[in-house]
Each structure stands twice: as structure tokens, then as C-alpha cells.
Amino acid sequence: KAGVTQTPRYLIKTRGQQVTLSCSPISGHRSVSWYQQTPGQGLQFLFEYFSETQRNKGNFPGRFSGRQFSNSRSEMNVSTLELGDSALYLCASSLGAGVADTQYFGPGTRLTVL
């Protein structure tokens, strides 16, 4: 099976701009989660989508939003970018059927905000 893919891999934006990141899950996986990874905070959960519905949400401001399409592909959008949004954004997919599902991670999108 092809793994989780994320596009673009690298992105440079300036403060105030907005950005959209894309994630394609493993075929058959219906759950897609997004994480922000930084050296200081580690992995922080943003939100999870299952069957096109946001099922779980982390503690991030409303500038961070996402959606999932009928083919399970997901996008994440960050509006009004701030310097502190610079991070590696990881997407993970899983079957989403219940507990103990293995999360399969993508390579991440490295976002730099100048």
C-alpha cells in the first residue's frame, strides 16, 4: 500500500498570509489527524476528521481549520499566519474504527513563516 502523502513538503510564507496543506491517507483509512510538531512543544494535536466530519479538536485558535473530502483526503488551512506557526505539520491516517488503531504518519510539511 502506498503510504500517507503530504503536499507541499516545504512552504515559505510571510506573516498575515494564509496557507493550505494537503494530506492523502492510506487507501481504506477513513480517519485523518493533523499535528503540529515543534522542538519546544513536541507533537500537538490539531484535529481529526472521520468520514468528512471533524470528530476531535485540539486546543488551537480558530485560525487553524480543516476539512475532509469524500475520498478521505484532507486539507488543513491556517489563516493570518504568525511567526509562531512555523513548524512541521504532520498528517496521520488510521482506520478510525476504534481504540488501538495504529497511526500512519506522512513525511510532513515544513512551514516557515517570515
Added chain:
Amino acid sequence: AQRVTQPEKLLSVFKGAPVELKCNYSYSGSPELFWYVQYSRQRLQLLLRHISRESIKGFTADLNKGETSFHLKKPFAQEEDSAMYYCAFQSGGSYIPTFGRGTSLIVHP
């Protein structure tokens, strides 16, 4: 609140030495616990989970409900074990895990 704690940000050992990466959780029920690993320039991946009771790459982890811990152990560390290790916890009512802040393991030759 449910939480997972990895008290060490960095653990540095020499090749051949035993290694133990600590993980503690706060939850009164029966949790699902995982260790994920991220090698340099590779994606984050599952190392092992407590439900499988398996040993992967020489690593084992035992769930201690009394101490609410799930420490990762290896008797003889290898240089290729150098990586970032994340403990993850999932409760019965959750579909996604909560990750600890991670421990960077460096194994010196």
C-alpha cells in the same frame, strides 16, 4: 485530564549500555499505550504497543498499572537506536492518541 508525561527531553548513553525511556500517564481506566519512533529524516512510525506484548528491535515495554507507567527498555543500546521516541496514550473513549513531548535518545559509539 488525561495526560502522558515523558520526564526526560534527552537521554544520552553509550553503545552496549542499557536504556530506559520513561513514560507515565494519568488515567484511571484501562489505557491503550504505544511507543512511536522518529529516526533522523524519516517519518514518525509505530515502534510497539502494549496490547501486542511484542519486542521490536530489542525494545520492550511493560504496562505497570500500579505506577501508571509504560517505560521503554532495551538491554543493549545500538547506535542506530538514536532517534526521537514518543509515548502515546489512548483512552477507551478516544479514537486518537495523546502524545508525550518526546525523548531524544542519543547512543554514542
